[in-house]
Amino acid sequence: MPFFNEKKLAELRLIAGGDDVFLQKIGETYIAQFDRKFPELKEAVEAKDAEQTEKLAHLLKGASYSVAADDLADDFELLEKEAETGSVENAAGVLTRIEDCMTGFRKTWLNVFLEKKQ
Numbered sequence: 001m002p003f004f005n006e007k008k009l010a011e012l013r014l015i016a017g018g019d020d021v022f023l024q025k026i027g028e029t030y031i032a033q034f035d036r037k038f039p040e041l042k043e044a045v046e047a048k049d050a051e052q053t054e055k056l057a058h059l060l061k062g063a064s065y066s067v068a069a070d071d072l073a074d075d076f077e078l079l080e081k082e083a084e085t086g087s088v089e090n091a092a093g094v095l096t097r098i099e100d101c102m103t104g105f106r107k108t109w110l111n112v113f114l115e116k117k118q
Helices: 006-016 021-045 051-068 070-084 091-114
Strands: none
Touching: 006 021, 021 051, 021 091, 051 070, 070 091
């Protein structure tokens, strides 16, 4: 699966109506939410708090889908589904993958939407 869902990217471009500043703000808002909530998610996993892990993974899954970051969303969904079973045993590897993927998101958001180099 591509890092960004091309159909959703096209929808975001359409919604923005060519407003690059609006698209930049969408990405910045997502990154800010991730930066606030991901540390909480890591803490919940470390504490083996499946209920909190499920809630935070669900929140970040939806936010990731909204910016067409389907790979990130899919990993949050894995965490959410595992936490629904009351377990977070396999979460550490998924968290690492999410952190790596988020690094890519940060680097490519402007390139994808604004076609500019950071």
